[in-house]
Amino acid sequence: MKNLDQKLKHLKTFLKDENFFFNEDFNIKNDTYFKYGGTVKVYTSPNTLEDFKKILIFLRNHEIDFKVIGFSSNIIFLREICYSVVICTKNLNRIRMDNGQISVETGYSLQEFVRVASILYNAKGFEGLEGIPGTVGGGVFMNAAAYGDSISDNLISVTCLDQNDKIVSLKKEECAFKYRSSIFNQNPKKYIILGINFRLQEGNRSAIKKNIEKFHIARHSYQDFVYPSLGSIISINKNIYREIYRNKSQAYFLIHLILEVIFKNPISKFISRKRPSNYFLNLLFLRFIKQKKLGKINNTISDKTINTLINDGEINGQDIVNFILLLHDLTNRQYSIENELVIDSVYRVSEDFEKSYNEIQRAFNEKK
Ligand SMILES: Cc1cc2nc3c(=O)[nH]c(=O)nc-3n(C[C@H](O)[C@H](O)[C@H](O)COP(=O)(O)OP(=O)(O)OC[C@H]3O[C@@H](n4cnc5c(N)ncnc54)[C@H](O)[C@@H]3O)c2cc1C
Structure with a gap:
């Protein structure tokens, strides 16, 4: 610690x-x-x-661990951990249009980028990304995607600072993009993203606008807008409730299907369109957990889905860890944990949290 204190000084x-x-x-x-x-x-x-690079190079030269963040829409800093160095990219937000290509710095807002590319430049293929609340760099890191559009679809290259402090430009093929994965989240220490270059493919203006409208409405039906929240906890592109009951309880699976028929049919959806919710599906889920003694849930659950953490102001680190690990177990550890608990660049972990800290490390190492 003394050594780290000196380095921080x-x-x-x-x-x-x-x-x-x-x-x-x-x-x-x-x-x-x-x-x-x-x-x-x-x-x-x-x-x-330039300043970003200087800071990164200084930190590396002095072997100081650090965490780079965008808008933190996929990560959780824990109150129980004191961190040493965090660098936020939010001010690195320049954008440039050149010869049918659009270049942005890593901290440019993904939502704004979609509006600029789709609405101002009529470019197709970005519409699905419209409601993702991160930076473009954060999106590239995890290959953010929604409604069939992925951030890597129209990407040409990514400029990075590599581990030898050299500026490199990685072509799309070199970025190893897969579902929610890239060379960047597979090797987080290797590359720091500085800027991204996209191709603009002209689309039909009215089709683009219609798509954005459609995806925006769809997003409001499952995304929590009341509480501070994050993206999906578990990286699963199936109905998570069904997936949980499928192997664990035929009875609950059936009751769940009946509730879906009652509450998810077009008429019910229309009636509750101003306040879409999975309230009854969640009640069943809570009963299932209690009856089967599968764990204890102390946190508030989003009305919209169990696959999102919400912060009701009362949540603590233990609740967060418990709920993430519970969902991971309930889905048979078959799907990766998408939310990232920040466990690097740690200065100190509070004593009563050390056990949980070790659990998180184990779960995340398993994920890799
Ligand atoms: C309400 C809500 C809805 C969401 N919906 C979706 C969705 O539909 N689809 C989807 O894919 N995601 C979704 N997400 C998740 C999240 O918004 C995306 O993953 C987003 O792209 C993260 O960007 P960020 O800037 O917030 O990254 P952060 O959360 O700040 O960081 C995420 C990771 O990227 C790394 N990182 C960030 N910038 C850099 C950089 N310059 N160089 C190297 N590493 C970097 C960080 O170290 C961290 O490990 C949603 C989140 C929320 C809160």
Whole structure:
């Protein structure tokens, strides 16, 4: 710890000398998408790619572990962990249009990017991404996708800082994009994304607008807009309720199907269109967990789906870990955990959380 303290002191001197803005002992909670988290010893959000590179190179040269984040819409900082260095890319948000290509810096908002590309430039193939609340860099990291459109579809290349501090441009084929996966999340220490270059393919303006409208409405039917929330906990493109009951209980599977017929038919959907919810399906799920003694759920569950964590203001790190691991177990550990609990760049873990911290590490190592 003494060694790390010295390194952090050195880092702060460097940031001051370079005139880079940073916060010390920063409570990151209100700056995160999930509105949860604790202290970060040094938090910085560089204004230019040049500054970003300088900071990254300094950290690597001095062997200081760090975490790069975008809008934190897929990650959870735990209040029970104090982190050493976090670099946020939110200010790296320049965009340039050139010869039918569009280049953005990593921190550009994905939602804004979709509007610019689709509406201003009539480009097709981005519509499904319209409601994903992250940065373009964060999206490329995990190959974000929705409604049949994936961020990698029209991607040409990604500019990165590699582990040898060299700027490299990776062509799409070199990025190993798969479902929710890329070379970047497979080797998080190897590449830091700086910018992304996309091809614009002209589409039909009215078809693009219709698609965006359609996907926007669909998203509102399952995404929680009341509480701070994250994307899907488990990376599953099937009905998670059915998947859980399928192997565990025929009876619950049947009751669930009956509830779906009652509450998910077009008439019920129309009646509850202003307040879509899975309230009754969730009640059944909670009863199933209790009756089968499968675990204890202390957190509030989203009305829209069990596959999303919501922060009702009362949640704690243990609830978060328990619920993620419970869903992972209930789906037979067949699907990967999509939300990322931040367990790198750790300065200190609170004593009563150490057991959970080890559990998380095990689960995430298993995932790799
Ligand atoms: C309500 C809601 C709905 C969502 N819907 C979808 C959906 O439909 N489809 C989907 O795919 N996802 C969805 N997500 C998940 C999330 O929005 C996406 O994964 C998003 O692309 C993450 O971007 P971010 O900037 O928030 O990344 P963060 O959460 O900040 O970071 C995610 C990971 O990317 C890494 N990272 C970020 N920037 C860089 C960089 N420059 N270089 C290297 N690594 C970097 C971080 O270290 C971290 O490991 C949803 C999330 C929410 C909250």
